[in-house]
Amino acid sequence: MSYNLLKGKRGIIFGALNEQSIAWKVAVRAVEEGATITLSNTPVAVRMGEVSALAEQLNCEVIPADATSVEDLEEVFRRSMAILGGPVDFVLHSIGMSPNVRKKRTYDDLDYDLLAKTIDISAISFHKMLQVAKKMNAVAEYGSIIALTYVAAQRTLFGYNDMADAKAMLESIARSFGYIYGREHNVRVNTISQSPTMTTAGSGIKGMDKLIDFSDRMSPLGNADADECADYCITMFSDLTRKVTMQTLFHDGGFSSMGMSLRAMDQYEKSFDQYRDDKGNIIYG
Template sequence: MAQLMQGKRGLIMGVANNHSIAWGISKALAAEGAELAITYQGEALGKRVKPLAAEVGSDFLLQCDVEDLASVDQVFEALKERWGGIDFVVHAIGFSDKNELKGLYADTTRDNFTRTMVISCFSFTEVAKRAAAIMNEGGSMLTLTYGGSMRVMPNYNVMGVAKAALEASVRYLAADYGPRGLRVNAISAGPIRTLAGAGISDARAMLSWQQKNSPMRRTVTIEDVGSSALYLLSGLSRGVTGEIHYVDSGYNITSMPTLETLRN
């Protein structure tokens, strides 16, 4: 049977280790025949990412720190040089000072607000613009968000504000690039134990709350996110753009804790 991503090439940004959501997405795409280029933030992470890239058959590794726009430009120049065009891009990047991922949102500093917004939100717009310039017809872009954008989650603070702006960016970028046949979507994942997830205070409590109170009574895995990403990045979702697709065991539809939780 033909593979869903046979003949498709794309860029994955945000693999830090084998717990990263971007790694779950990479595995799902590679299993369906996609050819991947993978970025790593710095040399320390590069050592971990290199063997992972080999596992999914990629020798196309590029260093990229989105705070340094020149390194973003270099990534897209390298893609153009080696492949000419790309079919998809995955942006699974987020950062905020962990000292501000606790306590009051109102205590967010101007410096951290700006840095969080640039890395976690605006970098997607900068990536999308460069990706669109070399993207083949039918191309698809994907970013990762969290339900703390819509509803208040303890300690998520400035990340929630950045994710709200990121989700709005998805809709504006979808409108920008739709006429060219390019699509832009986001997956809103439930909490997963990752490096970035661990930076949020009381992350364990959030995981346990989701497990007890989501309709499916479980948390999600990077493989769950990977298969939904495969749908959004493949032709299966060719009529879908500007969407925030929840992969959270249904937690977002609930309005109160389960009766089991309330009774215990």
């Protein structure tokens, strides 16, 4: 169902790769809600063909760019303003990748050159994006800029590795830059902390399927899926949230506020069944 929440608005969606991508779903919902958009991803991702299929579906243009390159980002904003007819009203940063995770390097055995790439791709690219947009006056007053994050920025979750460090920096950038951008141009900058989601990037995290199951058992509302995250992004792009900025907004079914749930406790108790004596007492070995 469309509510015309973005009627007449213009936006840029960074990071749509395939139908599993949250960015892909955000792009679809944004157009459904009346926006005109451009898409951007790396030249390699664009050559893969699926992003082009989305662009054809939504009747929008794809602008290939490396989000770690200031020059490429300048081109994205310059071309987007030309294509869309002026400054944009919203931007989505859905970019993250850890070479250490891909190479199965554990957190206590990181390759530091790869760590620098993780931070550059997953966090500093957001600062570059914000800085370029501000210098080019590319985002309209009361525009909304969103980056996707995860609770591992604040809590330790096994297997998330150096992406946790990147997400912590991402959230800090949103606060620090959000103050300046809000004060000078009334532009909102927030991060959305999404439930673990089986995107192409997420599938590279060790034990992701188990993490998804655990968080689902812990969350009173269950995990938020990618379509629901897209809906939340749309509300943050809309005029209904004009005074929300510098926030990490948890979209995780309540997981971030939980200590232990009944479902998780039941599963935990069941794991001890094989260690009980004939009176039902747990035998600790």
